[in-house]
Amino acid sequence: MVLDPDKPHAFLSYTRSDDDYLEGGITWLHKALEKAVHARTGKPFQIFQDVEDIQVSDRWGEKLNQALAQAQLFIPVLTPSFFQSYFCLRETRAFLNYEKRTGRDCLILPVYLLAADELEQPERCEADELVSELCMRQRADWRTLAINLKHQETRYLAAEDVDALATSIRNALAKFEWIETIEEPDPTTPPHLTPGSDPNPTVIERITKMFGSQKTKTALIASSIAAIASGIVYATDIIDENETGDVFRDCSDICPELVVIPPGEFAMGSPGNEIDRTDHEGPQHGVTISESFALCRTEVTFAQWNACAADDERACSHKPAGEGKAQGNLPVVNVSWSDAQQYLRWLSRETGENYRLPSEAEWEYSARAGTDTVYPFGDSPPTAAQARFEKNMGEGATLVKSYDPNAFGLYDMYGNVAEWVEDRYHKDYRGAPDNGEAWLEGGTNERVIRGGNWESDADDIRSAHRTRGPSSDRDIRLGFRCARDL
Numbered sequence: 001m002v003l004d005p006d007k008p009h010a011f012l013s014y015t016r017s018d019d020d021y022l023e024g025g026i027t028w029l030h031k032a033l034e035k036a037v038h039a040r041t042g043k044p045f046q047i048f049q050d051v052e053d054i055q056v057s058d059r060w061g062e063k064l065n066q067a068l069a070q071a072q073l074f075i076p077v078l079t080p081s082f083f084q085s086y087f088c089l090r091e092t093r094a095f096l097n098y099e100k101r102t103g104r105d106c107l108i109l110p111v112y113l114l115a116a117d118e119l120e121q122p123e124r125c126e127a128d129e130l131v132s133e134l135c136m137r138q139r140a141d142w143r144t145l146a147i148n149l150k151h152q153e154t155r156y157l158a159a160e161d162v163d164a165l166a167t168s169i170r171n172a173l174a175k176f177e178w179i180e181t182i183e184e185p186d187p188t189t190p191p192h193l194t195p196g197s198d199p200n201p202t203v204i205e206r207i208t209k210m211f212g213s214q215k216t217k218t219a220l221i222a223s224s225i226a227a228i229a230s231g232i233v234y235a236t237d238i239i240d241e242n243e244t245g246d247v248f249r250d251c252s253d254i255c256p257e258l259v260v261i262p263p264g265e266f267a268m269g270s271p272g273n274e275i276d277r278t279d280h281e282g283p284q285h286g287v288t289i290s291e292s293f294a295l296c297r298t299e300v301t302f303a304q305w306n307a308c309a310a311d312d313e314r315a316c317s318h319k320p321a322g323e324g325k326a327q328g329n330l331p332v333v334n335v336s337w338s339d340a341q342q343y344l345r346w347l348s349r350e351t352g353e354n355y356r357l358p359s360e361a362e363w364e365y366s367a368r369a370g371t372d373t374v375y376p377f378g379d380s381p382p383t384a385a386q387a388r389f390e391k392n393m394g395e396g397a398t399l400v401k402s403y404d405p406n407a408f409g410l411y412d413m414y415g416n417v418a419e420w421v422e423d424r425y426h427k428d429y430r431g432a433p434d435n436g437e438a439w440l441e442g443g444t445n446e447r448v449i450r451g452g453n454w455e456s457d458a459d460d461i462r463s464a465h466r467t468r469g470p471s472s473d474r475d476i477r478l479g480f481r482c483a484r485d486l
Contacts, residue, residue: 010047010169011071013091015081018114025149026077029111029162032155033075036166041173047075068094073107073172078134079114093130106172109165110139113146115354140165144352247297247409250351254307256482258294259409265289266365267372269429269464274374276459280428281466287361289436295358295366296481298400298411299419300343302327305335308346315346320474329399331417331479337447337471340420340480347482357422358483359438360466363450367414368463369407375414376406381458387415388454389461396476397454414461417479418453425468446470453477 012030019026030049037045048067064087074095082088092108099107118124118131125135140161142149148157249255269284270277306327308316320334335343340357347355358366373379377386388398397417405411424443426432432439446468452461455477459465469478 009045009071009173010073010075011068011091011095012047012049012075012077013082013088014049014077015079015085015088018077018079018081022146022150023152025146025155026113028149028152028155029077029158032158032162033166033169036162037169037173040166040170045169045173064091071095073109073169074099076108076110076134078110078112078116078119078139080116080118081114083116083118083131089130092134096130096133108137109168109172110134110137111165112139112141112143113149115143140168147350147352248294250353250484254304255347255351256296256298256300256304258482258484259297260292260486261289261295261362261366261408263289263291264365264370266368266370268361268364268432270374270462274462274464276462277464280426281464283429285429285432285434287365287434287436289362289365292486293358293362294484294486295362295408295410296483297405297409299331299417299479299481300340301329301400302332303329305332305343308343311346311350315349316342318342318474321476329401331397331400331412333397333417333476333479334474335479336474337420337469337480339474344482354485355482356484357420357438357480359436360421360423360448360450361433361436361438362483363413363419363421364463365436366408366410367406367451369410371407371463374462374464376463382414382461387461388412389415389452389456389458390454413451415452415456416454417451418449418456418467418475418477419451420478420480421448421450423448444468449478 012026014026027049030047034045034047048071050064068091074092076082076088076092095108099105112119118128119135125132142158142161145158145161148154246260247257248260249257265286265288267284268287270281271284272282274281302320305316305320309319316339318335318339320332320339337357344355344357347353367376369376375382382389385403387403400416401411402416403412406413422438422440424440425446425448426439426443431442447470449467449469450465452465460467469475
């Protein structure tokens with residue numbers, strides 16, 4: 001089969017709502033791919049996109065059907081909106097039928113752009129034949145790069161991934177009588193993806209805060225440094241893999257440091273004979289944390305909160321007060337559970353990762369760090385050198401990392417400021433989940449608070465101690481720390 005140079009070679013299936021959300025990022029991808037494939041083959045390559053290729057006078061449905069019938073490759077952009085779109089699913093089904101007729105299985109090249117339950121939950125994959133087919137396909141995973149597509153000045157950071165997808169397209173095209181010889185491209189960044197030679201500081205600032213911690217991004221940074229002005233130092237701690245105990249962060253110093261918490265089992269709550277226990281700390285029960293997750297090494301600081309407010313006042317609309325003290329690396333206080341959710345949504349959007357509050361079980365598991373004593377230091381109350389509480393409360397909270405971390409590398413799990421967790425408050429643990437998930441069914445409208453604060457007595461910073469407050473509550477002794485899925 002010979003490809004007609006005057007007809008579209010690939011059909012881009014997407015939703016305009018996703019392109020609008022990414023501020024034209026999908027349209028940019030279309031054009032970048034055309035140029036990258038051209039660079040690899042020496043021949044023009046056309047991708048059909050409705051917003052670009054359907055004119056005002058055209059019959060929309062007829063034009064779509066014509067382009068779909070002519071295309072030899074199909075590029076679906078997978079997002080939640082894609083799986084809700086009648087037209088996207090119709091286009092995919094039609095092209096699957098075409099692919100089966102050709103006897104090939106390499107003509108659909110999915111780009112996984114925004115996390116979708118249809119691809120992540122086995123029961124959703126198996127419920128529909130079309131979804132199942134897409135679940136089984138090898139796909140270009142662009143979820144961590146979506147934020148770069150949204151901003152024009154950082155789109156070139158997707159260069160490596162565009163090139164990888166262009167190589168896949170080139171290899172698929174080699175199945176047709178279209179490419180006589182296939183030559184390896186110049187290893188340098190293609191001209192159509194090279195950024196300006198003199199990027200201004202605001203561009204660099206946006207770039208550094210959007211880098212993530214995955215291995216693909218480590219490689220991306222290396223290629224990007226070669227592509228931009230030399231001498232730039234990125235203030236990011238990036239690891240190649242999320243292994244137990246690793247410390248990393250998903251962007252520059254506006255992002256909190258994270259430590260990987262290992263899976264394990266522990267006894268949650270306090271035994272009946274523990275001194276100073278209360279009934280809502282029982283019954284003590286076994287909990288299994290089956291998968292690693294990441295937890296912030298410290299409480300979220302004023303500096304980190306203020307970065308959110310500076311970037312988007314609507315994202316972190318509350319301006320917490322710190323009793324007139326210099327803020328910076330003090331833990332942010334006077335923030336409610338609802339305020340914390342605003343920050344977490346912003347951080348998730350900026351990094352492309354799923355940030356959240358820890359569940360109560362995750363919090364206690366991380367605070368105990370393998371211990372089963374009253375405190376992580378043993379059964380005796382801590383000294384003034386071990387935690388910030390009533391013995392040395394001074395004038396309030398102190399800077400994060402002022403005391404030694406626990407065995408998991410976490411700071412201030414006891415004292416300094418108390419911390420919101422995700423769970424609704426229940427009067428005891430009867431019926432509580434045993435898998436580490438947040439307990440969101442039943443209970444009251446209040447949320448659980450853990451860890452005690454700088455004003456707490458020693459019994460209020462025990463590993464099992466818990467209290468609660470309305471989700472709208474703000475207090476000078478109350479802050480939070482983030483958890484993140486891996």
